[in-house]
Amino acid sequence: MAENNIQLTSTISQDNTLTLALQAIDIPQPGADEVIVRIEAAPLNPSDLGVMFSVADMAKATQSGTETRPVISADIAAKFMPSVKTRVGKATAVGNEGAGTVIAAGSSPAAQALMGKTVAVIGGGTFRQYIAANVRSCLVHTDGTTAKQAASSFVNPLTVLSMVETMRAEGHKAIIHAAAASNLGQMLNRVCIADGIDLINIVRKDEQETLLREMGAKYIVNSSRDSFLADLTAAIIETGATIAFDPIGGGQLTSDILSCMEVAAARDMTEHSIYGSDIFKQVYIYGALDRGPITLNRSFGFAWAVSGFLLFNILGKFSPDTVVAMRQRVADEITTTFASHYTHEVTLAEVLQLRAMAAYGKQATGEKYLITPQG
Amino acid sequence: MAENNIQLTSTISQDNTLTLALQAIDIPQPGADEVIVRIEAAPLNPSDLGVMFSVADMAKATQSGTETRPVISADIAAKFMPSVKTRVGKATAVGNEGAGTVIAAGSSPAAQALMGKTVAVIGGGTFRQYIAANVRSCLVHTDGTTAKQAASSFVNPLTVLSMVETMRAEGHKAIIHAAAASNLGQMLNRVCIADGIDLINIVRKDEQETLLREMGAKYIVNSSRDSFLADLTAAIIETGATIAFDPIGGGQLTSDILSCMEVAAARDMTEHSIYGSDIFKQVYIYGALDRGPITLNRSFGFAWAVSGFLLFNILGKFSPDTVVAMRQRVADEITTTFASHYTHEVTLAEVLQLRAMAAYGKQATGEKYLITPQG
Numbered sequence: 001m002a003e004n005n006i007q008l009t010s011t012i013s014q015d016n017t018l019t020l021a022l023q024a025i026d027i028p029q030p031g032a033d034e035v036i037v038r039i040e041a042a043p044l045n046p047s048d049l050g051v052m053f054s055v056a057d058m059a060k061a062t063q064s065g066t067e068t069r070p071v072i073s074a075d076i077a078a079k080f081m082p083s084v085k086t087r088v089g090k091a092t093a094v095g096n097e098g099a100g101t102v103i104a105a106g107s108s109p110a111a112q113a114l115m116g117k118t119v120a121v122i123g124g125g126t127f128r129q130y131i132a133a134n135v136r137s138c139l140v141h142t143d144g145t146t147a148k149q150a151a152s153s154f155v156n157p158l159t160v161l162s163m164v165e166t167m168r169a170e171g172h173k174a175i176i177h178a179a180a181a182s183n184l185g186q187m188l189n190r191v192c193i194a195d196g197i198d199l200i201n202i203v204r205k206d207e208q209e210t211l212l213r214e215m216g217a218k219y220i221v222n223s224s225r226d227s228f229l230a231d232l233t234a235a236i237i238e239t240g241a242t243i244a245f246d247p248i249g250g251g252q253l254t255s256d257i258l259s260c261m262e263v264a265a266a267r268d269m270t271e272h273s274i275y276g277s278d279i280f281k282q283v284y285i286y287g288a289l290d291r292g293p294i295t296l297n298r299s300f301g302f303a304w305a306v307s308g309f310l311l312f313n314i315l316g317k318f319s320p321d322t323v324v325a326m327r328q329r330v331a332d333e334i335t336t337t338f339a340s341h342y343t344h345e346v347t348l349a350e351v352l353q354l355r356a357m358a359a360y361g362k363q364a365t366g367e368k369y370l371i372t373p374q375g
Numbered sequence: 376m377a378e379n380n381i382q383l384t385s386t387i388s389q390d391n392t393l394t395l396a397l398q399a400i401d402i403p404q405p406g407a408d409e410v411i412v413r414i415e416a417a418p419l420n421p422s423d424l425g426v427m428f429s430v431a432d433m434a435k436a437t438q439s440g441t442e443t444r445p446v447i448s449a450d451i452a453a454k455f456m457p458s459v460k461t462r463v464g465k466a467t468a469v470g471n472e473g474a475g476t477v478i479a480a481g482s483s484p485a486a487q488a489l490m491g492k493t494v495a496v497i498g499g500g501t502f503r504q505y506i507a508a509n510v511r512s513c514l515v516h517t518d519g520t521t522a523k524q525a526a527s528s529f530v531n532p533l534t535v536l537s538m539v540e541t542m543r544a545e546g547h548k549a550i551i552h553a554a555a556a557s558n559l560g561q562m563l564n565r566v567c568i569a570d571g572i573d574l575i576n577i578v579r580k581d582e583q584e585t586l587l588r589e590m591g592a593k594y595i596v597n598s599s600r601d602s603f604l605a606d607l608t609a610a611i612i613e614t615g616a617t618i619a620f621d622p623i624g625g626g627q628l629t630s631d632i633l634s635c636m637e638v639a640a641a642r643d644m645t646e647h648s649i650y651g652s653d654i655f656k657q658v659y660i661y662g663a664l665d666r667g668p669i670t671l672n673r674s675f676g677f678a679w680a681v682s683g684f685l686l687f688n689i690l691g692k693f694s695p696d697t698v699v700a701m702r703q704r705v706a707d708e709i710t711t712t713f714a715s716h717y718t719h720e721v722t723l724a725e726v727l728q729l730r731a732m733a734a735y736g737k738q739a740t741g742e743k744y745l746i747t748p749q750g
Contacts, residue, residue, distance in 0.1 A: 047649065047650075050649035051649055054649070084647055086644060086645060086646060086647040087647040092647070249673060250673070252668075255668070269461060270461060271461060272459060272461040272462040272467070274422065274425035274426055274429070275422075275685050275687075278685075278687075278688055280688075285677075286677075288673065291673065293627075293630070293670045293671055293672050293673065294670070294671040294673065295668045295669070295670055295671075296668055296669040296670075296671070296681075297668050298624060298625070298663065298666065298668065298669065301683065301685075302660075302661075302683035302684065302685035302688065303683055303685065303688055304682065304683045305680050305681065305682035305683070306671075306680065306681050306682075307679065307680035307681075307682075308676065308677035308678055308679045308680070309677065310650050310653075310676075310677035310678065312650075312653075313653055313655075313677065313678055
């Protein structure tokens with residue numbers, strides 16, 4: 001195939017510069033167990049921004065190149081260069097997931113069986129037009145599912161299912177979720193309703209509360225209210241939630257969640273203990289929307305843990321059968337439970353416009369970009 | 376038995392006052408499976424201070440009563456009263472552990488077998504002269520072991536053995552310990568040397584470094600030095616330590632430990648990942664020497680956890696056989712591996728002297744008080 005295959009790359013060079021560009025490469029030949037997927041839709045996830053922007057000062061980025069081949073350049077402070085030394089001089093292909101049509105397949109029957117199918121792929125730089133993927137890594141969608149519907153098949157759906165699975169595996173019975181009005185939060189809300197799990201949604205704005213209320217959420221607490229801690233504690237008492245997932249990290253929300261859990265846990269203690277209650281309280285931090293320090297005020301005894309939560313590490317803890325069942329559920333419910341909502345569609349060239357970058361770089365809750373690499 | 380049984384109590388009253396006093400109670404009669412232990416030695420542990428002082432402002436405490444029956448009074452700020460509401464109006468007996476001679480025993484053969492033995496007991500307020508204890512909760516020492524030698528049989532020895540067991544159970548291969556020159560730290564150093572486990576000792580002062588060096592410690596890093604982070608990282612690279620135990624809590628030492636572990640873990644990565652390394656890093660916080668907030672700077676990826684570590688919760692995770700083996704090892708090695716060193720011996724009345732309280736209240740590393748309730 002002599003067609004062009006455009007991919008979005010992020011390159012850090014020795015002179016403390018980050019460059020984002022569109023690179024033309026060949027369309028690969030599939031190995032025996034591989035297929036070639038024409039990527040028709042790929043979501044711009046927060047984790048993609050981390051790869052794209054790395055530690056560069058994007059507020060002062062400049063744009064050059066042409067309209068169809070824009071180039072973005074940004075400076076990296078010298079102090080940050082050691083932390084990215086393994087990236088220097090390499091063009092890193094960006095894009096964690098995406099979906100499209102299988103247009104070529106290797107010789108194996110499993111690969112041949114996917115010809116013409118809509119599949120979702122994970123990893124490898126999906127912000128491109130054509131990608132080679134191993135058959136086993138493809139999530140095969142049912143006929144009738146479009147690439148746009150299938151674009152976000154991995155990161156959000158599997159993170160949500162991993163949260164629920166972690167809750168069950170670790171013996172908790174209800175979940176607290178922060179920044180709960182996000183696409184992921186809406187998905188978690190739908191899964192919890194379907195599975196009969198109590199979910200406490202923490203939001204910051206009235207309209208987010210309204211949105212989730214309309215989606216059937218029962219427990220919603222607004223962290224902007226003066227009554228936030230009391231509201232959260234009341235919801236914890238009602239649900240018995242002892243596990244929380246927080247994509248924010250920085251600040252003291254994690255500490256507040258643990259303290260409210262402890263107030264709920266300690267309310268029935270007849271004997272005072274300087275160690276607090278013995279009810280175990282867990283907060284998983286799965287994002288870094290606030291990159292500032294996490295402050296733990298320790299008003300929650302000794303039976304607690306705060307941990308990082310990363311999809312690929314967590315999936316390794318589940319049995320293969322559990323993961324297969326998760327993937328099948330995603331395929332079965334991609335237009336319902338796991339439906340994603342995008343506010344903007346952009347081409348690869350449009351991703352590299354300063355104005356667009358300023359907008360999606362904010363990671364505002366409710367705003368979500370879908371890249372259409374064929375556009 | 377008509378003898379007096381003096382015990383040290385801490386009482387919080389409705390009028391926002393904390394009172395420490397010596398109370399005369401009857402010597403109890405043993406149940407069938409109980410023994411009466413004449414407490415001859417009990418260590419003053421940091422956790423005892425938590426029960427004694429609670430949330431009172433001890434800097435402004437006053438002393439009254441007599442020389443043999445001193446009474447200490449201190450105010451509690453109104454805002455702290457709700458956190459101790461279950462203590463109001465009750466005299467809480469202080470003292471987590473101690474040792475002495477069995478002077479009376481219940482009717483069961485197991486109880487009778489302990490007559491005249493030196494045993495260590497846990498819980499129930501050991502800062503008293505006579506205590507009833509269930510046979511199964513007694514740690515029976517070999518003949519020749521004195522009560523002073525046996526006084527600290529539970530808290531420090533079992534905490535140290537639980538640290539080592541946790542390291543093994545969770546698949547780590549070397550340990551980092553903060554505030555490592557403490558009695559507990561010296562004990563951990565001896566266990567690690569005996570068991571062939573690499574231990575990185577974090578200390579703050581040159582003399583602590585010298586002390587541990589003389590005790591055979593191989594890895595010692597001084598957090599007061601400018602080279603602390605580099606020294607710690609180098610020791611982690613050499614040992615492969617991915618688990619740490621920290622009795623301090625407040626401040627950013629926990630964060631620094633995780634960051635150094637991450638630098639060590641990431642140094643061989645050929646591919647940059649915005650998520651950091653996938654090597655799991657754990658810090659357990661087992662004390663609150665600094666009650667200020669814990670600050671986590673998040674320069675250590677997503678494969679990490681920070682958790683509370685409390686002996687009684689942790690013991691519940693081990694098999695009964697493991698716990699029995701731990702206790703037997705403590706009895707066998709109480710004068711060697713698990714020997715405690717006390718800098719001061721005080722009677723119950725001397726514990727309630729303002730000058731003594733100001734001294735032991737500092738919890739200075741290397742200073743340790745032993746109470747002799749019969750004195």
